[in-house]
Amino acid sequence: MAADTGRDLLVQDVGQGDHVCLAFADDAEQRHVLSHYLADGLRRGERVLYFADRNTPDEVLGWLPAAGVDPGPLVSRGQLTVTTADDSYLASGTFDPDTMVAVLRQEVAASLAAGYTGFRVSGEMGWALREVPGADRLAEYETKVNAVFAEGRASAVCQYDARLFGAEQLHGFDRCHPSTAELRPLYQDARLRLVPAFRSGHHALRVVGTVDHTSTATLAAALETLLDRPGDVYVDMRELEFIDLAGVRALAHAADRMAAGRRLHVVDLAPLMAQVVRLVGFDDIPSLSVDTAEDPA
Amino acid sequence: MTAPAPHRPPEGLTHQGLVYGSDEEFLAATVPFCREGLARGEAVLAVTTGTNIGLLRRALDDVSGQVEYADAQDWYQRPGATLGAYHRWVDRRTAGGAHRRVRVIGEPVWRGRDALETAEWTRYESAVNVAFADCAAWIICPYDTRVLPPAVVADAHRTHPELATDGAALVSDHYADPADADSVWSRPLAPVRAEGEDAVLSFGADLTDVRSFVADTATALGLTPHKTPTLVFAVNEVATNAVQHGGGAGRLVLRRCGPRIVADVVSAGPSHAAWYLGYLPPDPRQPRGHGMWAVRHLCDLLEVHTDDGATTVRLHVGLD
Numbered sequence: 001m002a003a004d005t006g007r008d009l010l011v012q013d014v015g016q017g018d019h020v021c022l023a024f025a026d027d028a029e030q031r032h033v034l035s036h037y038l039a040d041g042l043r044r045g046e047r048v049l050y051f052a053d054r055n056t057p058d059e060v061l062g063w064l065p066a067a068g069v070d071p072g073p074l075v076s077r078g079q080l081t082v083t084t085a086d087d088s089y090l091a092s093g094t095f096d097p098d099t100m101v102a103v104l105r106q107e108v109a110a111s112l113a114a115g116y117t118g119f120r121v122s123g124e125m126g127w128a129l130r131e132v133p134g135a136d137r138l139a140e141y142e143t144k145v146n147a148v149f150a151e152g153r154a155s156a157v158c159q160y161d162a163r164l165f166g167a168e169q170l171h172g173f174d175r176c177h178p179s180t181a182e183l184r185p186l187y188q189d190a191r192l193r194l195v196p197a198f199r200s201g202h203h204a205l206r207v208v209g210t211v212d213h214t215s216t217a218t219l220a221a222a223l224e225t226l227l228d229r230p231g232d233v234y235v236d237m238r239e240l241e242f243i244d245l246a247g248v249r250a251l252a253h254a255a256d257r258m259a260a261g262r263r264l265h266v267v268d269l270a271p272l273m274a275q276v277v278r279l280v281g282f283d284d285i286p287s288l289s290v291d292t293a294e295d296p297a
Numbered sequence: 298m299t300a301p302a303p304h305r306p307p308e309g310l311t312h313q314g315l316v317y318g319s320d321e322e323f324l325a326a327t328v329p330f331c332r333e334g335l336a337r338g339e340a341v342l343a344v345t346t347g348t349n350i351g352l353l354r355r356a357l358d359d360v361s362g363q364v365e366y367a368d369a370q371d372w373y374q375r376p377g378a379t380l381g382a383y384h385r386w387v388d389r390r391t392a393g394g395a396h397r398r399v400r401v402i403g404e405p406v407w408r409g410r411d412a413l414e415t416a417e418w419t420r421y422e423s424a425v426n427v428a429f430a431d432c433a434a435w436i437i438c439p440y441d442t443r444v445l446p447p448a449v450v451a452d453a454h455r456t457h458p459e460l461a462t463d464g465a466a467l468v469s470d471h472y473a474d475p476a477d478a479d480s481v482w483s484r485p486l487a488p489v490r491a492e493g494e495d496a497v498l499s500f501g502a503d504l505t506d507v508r509s510f511v512a513d514t515a516t517a518l519g520l521t522p523h524k525t526p527t528l529v530f531a532v533n534e535v536a537t538n539a540v541q542h543g544g545g546a547g548r549l550v551l552r553r554c555g556p557r558i559v560a561d562v563v564s565a566g567p568s569h570a571a572w573y574l575g576y577l578p579p580d581p582r583q584p585r586g587h588g589m590w591a592v593r594h595l596c597d598l599l600e601v602h603t604d605d606g607a608t609t610v611r612l613h614v615g616l617d
Binding site: 212214242246249252253256272275276280281282285 | 381385388502503504505508526527529530533534537540541579580581582584585587588590591594595
């Protein structure tokens with residue numbers, strides 16, 4: 001299985017033209033990405049609009065001082081607006097994709113006309129799980145709105161809380177977005193990055209770089225964090241440069257500790273290492289599945 | 298061979314050489330072996346020459362279809378992989394109590410082996426005694442005196458605790474226990490005839506340089522690109538052992554010898570690895586000890602020698 005979308009974007013690299021899906025598993029991950037995204041836009045002179053849902057607007061504004069931004073003056077002069085979905089585009093009681101796309105296009109034009117360098121918007125999408133007429137058309141909106149951001153002077157981060165949305169829903173919405181926001185790494189040094197992510201809507205860990213005897217324990221600890229999350233989990237080896245046997249064993253033994261019915265999927269593993277899995281007998285562990293890039297199962 | 302082999306419980310390993318000089322002698326021992334096994338509900342595998350497979354099929358007649366056959370030329374390619382293949386077969390056939398015990402006819406290939414390969418396949422035969430010690434398996438290894446050099450036949454008496462005949466089994470007086478500290482199996486590494494200069498690297502706990510050195514040097518020595526990850530993985534595993542259990546450091550020597558890259562990893566400090574390191578099948582769930590099993594499986598040949606406390610592991614990997 002390959003990644004869901006073309007690009008994993010670091011939040012600091014999200015810029016005009018991007019329509020990014022953020023799937024996240026806890027409040028800290030959400031706050032990390034959003035406080036950077038909002039503060040970066042404000043510093044660049046963009047107009048920033050935020051539609052809260054699970055958080056209150058005050059909570060969102062409360063993220064900004066830690067990111068080096070005092071929100072008060074920005075709100076007063078209209079560069080920053082933090083409202084709720086219910087008080088804005090859902091105020092009519094119905095969600096209409098075409099109206100929403102038209103409103104955003106006007107917001108972009110108005111922002112540029114007012115002298116801002118661009119426009120950025122982010123929304124918490126949890127409302128879509130409530131009984132809102134038109135909520136079933138959210139994917140249609142996410143697809144149609146790509147045109148607004150493709151025009152170049154605006155960007156968006158759409159937030160899907162994995163504690164609220166199911167794996168299939170997450171996967172479906174993720175596919176509507178050209179790129180995905182990268183979450184804060186669980187671990188990072190010059191040789192190895194371990195980054196939480198989502199694959200097919202399931203909790204995942206991207207292993208980037210090299211795993212050897214100096215980092216076995218680090219990988220094992222990150223896998224424990226991953227296993228604490230519900231459902232099947234994925235370990236994405238697309239950006240792995242090297243892993244030794246102890247690293248592979250950490251994967252196998254983590255899978256072996258999972259409750260019955262759950263699986264750990266190692267995807268895009270180098271063919272040699274998939275062979276090592278078989279010859280050591282790790283393939284006898286029923287909760288472990290291994291796919292190679294060359295030999296998708 | 299003098300005394301009849303002792304009667305022993307069926308749970309453990311029985312490993313017998315069968316020295317034969319005619320088709321009749323081969324069949325006199327192997328046909329009852331297969332028939333009895335099948336009658337007891339045991340799984341039976343025959344890995345032998347194409348000719349012998351033909352003979353067996355005809356002689357076994359009505360029960361021939363219940364025996365699994367494999368051509369020895371395909372089966373005996375690299376000692377580590379061959380031992381792994383037997384281990385997997387035994388595992389699968391005994392899994393979940395499908396068969397309580399298995400029987401194997403395993404006729405190694407000696408033709409076309411050079412001196413080093415012959416020595417390593419002989420050690421492989423000896424390692425079977427430790428690798429399958431706890432296996433409910435009866436293995437008979439045929440040796441054809443019509444085609445084999447006398448030295449290979451003589452070694453069959455040292456590698457097999459017992460010798461099979463048509464009917465009874467006899468204890469081999471020349472058997473050399475692989476686990477004996479001063480056994481004939483623990484022998485110094487031979488000098489290598491390298492082409493060109495040795496490439497040498499000393500290493501400590503950081504193996505980053507080891508991996509890039511192996512990749513760069515092996516490519517320069519003519520290793521095909523798709524084999525590079527195998528050599529890098531194998532050397533990294535052995536070097537990791539040197540770092541973790543062999544004094545924290547070591548030295549790596551790479552050179553080309555004919556159709557192979559030969560890599561020596563020498564641990565700096567005390568280490569007491571047995572010559573059959575990596576031949577003992579690990580439980581996938583054990584906390585450690587899988588690396589050398591994988592390395593032995595992936596390399597053409599693997600030699601382990603401990604001298605004055607320092608261990609040298611020599612890996613032979615074919616160029617393509």
